[in-house]
Amino acid sequence: MIASSAGSLVDTALLGRQGATSLAAFAVTVAVFNPAVAAISGAMRGVMPFVAAKDDDPDGLLPVVRNGMWLGVCVGLLGALAVASVPLISRLSGVPDSTLDALGAFPYILACSALVTSIGATATSTLVGLGQGKLVMRAGLTGTAAAVVLSLILVGGIGPFDGLGLPGAGIAMVASSLTNATLAHIALRRSTVLAGRSLRLGRPHPREVIRLAGVGIPLAATVLIKFAVLGVLAIAVARISSDDAAVHSISVSLVNLMFTAAVAVGQATVPLAAKYVKTGDVPEVRRGVLAGVWVTCCAVFALGTLLVVLREPVTSLFTKNPGLQDDVLAMLPLVLVVVVTDAFQAVFGFGLIAIKRTVPSLVTFAACYGALALAAVPIAAAGGIHAVWATLACANALLVVGQAFFFHQRSGRLRAVEPEPATA
Incomplete structure (x- = not known):
């Protein structure tokens, strides 16, 4: 990836x-x-x-x-x-x-x-x-x-x-x-x-295809919500200045590169946890997802450390403008917070995939990122790009809480025999 x-x-x-x-x-x-x-x-x-x-x-x-x-x-x-x-x-x-x-x-x-x-x-x-x-x-x-x-x-x-x-x-x-x-x-x-x-x-077999879609389509909708709101953030920052728009674009690129590690680890937790779903072994399901959280923590920490150590050569790949490089370097603490929170919520989201309950992820994203989209423009006007990214970090932190809560709640309802639809 x-x-x-x-x-x-x-x-x-x-x-x-x-x-x-x-x-x-x-x-x-x-x-x-x-x-x-x-x-x-x-x-x-x-x-x-x-x-x-x-x-x-x-x-x-x-x-x-x-x-x-x-x-x-x-x-x-x-x-x-x-x-x-x-x-x-x-x-x-x-x-x-x-x-x-x-x-x-x-x-x-x-x-x-x-x-x-x-x-x-x-x-x-x-x-x-x-x-x-x-x-x-x-x-x-x-x-x-x-x-x-x-x-x-x-x-x-x-x-x-x-x-x-x-x-x-x-x-x-x-x-x-x-x-x-x-x-x-x-x-x-x-x-x-x-x-x-x-x-x-x-x-x-339409019924079986719909059953698969019942888990997959909420995930697709969640992805589209995330893309749409990140687009709103880009527009909100672009209204400040072209330099801030460039800094925002570079920061998003850095986040995306490190976030792929969380997605990869999250996907790997699905078979690890899902094999215990059919037996209703709740502790093992949760243990598999928590293992994913720890591995993600290590991966993001390693990538974040590498970014901090190589911050100057990395930023120079995106821009030769010394002023923009300084602005990107000033954003690094917020970038790392956004990556960490986004990574943790993603792993709990994959835990919900493993137990075939993806509607809670959609609801959580709609609530947290919906509020973020509504607040983006006024926050950008009042506090600038740093305020926008701080708000994004807060939204991601709320996602971590929401995803972890729903995973704990819905995994606790598992039984040896699952209900047939098992989508919400």
Whole structure:
């Protein structure tokens, strides 16, 4: 996940060298593509606990995987439709004509990438649910490598080939998604309890697909709420000054890079805790999630320490402006607090995924981040960027309390036999 985050910066750097118009078109499309893909991934994480519950029963696991694939196709088509609507959304939003003209086929290429990503997410979620994280890593690293190499060739060009610019970036992203999805599905067919079994889609079972969606869709909605509110924060800070907007953008990039560790650890706790859900072993379920909290604490502490030690060279990667570098360095304490609180709430959120109760996460996010969105603009006007980030840290702290409370409450209701829907 960290490699993928770092690899995504390559297209930005290459397109930035080709001109502001191409970079603006890329940014406009990615502003829709990233939330769409995040929502798809969130929806597919809802499959993990169902997979973990059948990790030793290939006959029972097979229909779960097939219905999960149908769910992936459905959410993938919705995500692809959203990305393909970028030209219309941009025009209605007042994006300059020069940027609209530069879009070309890029949104439609990324729409294909979103659909392929949803198909790949079915396999990766299943592999994570089966505790096969190494197979996911291999597929992901290979896909990232393909994206970097193809971006260097197709965007920047090589030798007499001048490159394709923005369409080249889209092709590289599709190839990366296709590589990742293909390798993940091959690994699922060869290296798990499903080895030798056919994973064809077959006929969908609407009731079972809806059951999976009952866990996954609230996660997708939670992700969209988070993206939307962070967008509001960016606008609130941009109203202060362009320098503050730049500092905010760099700080968010640092948070996202470290937050991937929490997401990775959180996903790993799902099969660890979910295998005890079917037996109603509450202490072991809670022990698995608390283990995730401790590992996340260590990971974030290590990354945070590395950031503090290398703060000057790290900030210089984002800007050469000494004034902006100083402003980013001044933000580091708040950045670390935001990362830590966000990481802890994420792990408890994955604990709720493990017990198939994701609606409480949605409600908690809606309440905490809804209040944050309403307060962002007046707080930015009164206290500046530091006040905005302090408020974000408070919202995340409330999320930790809310997620931990609901996990403790709902895990305490577990029995040896779960209720059939088990979604709220």
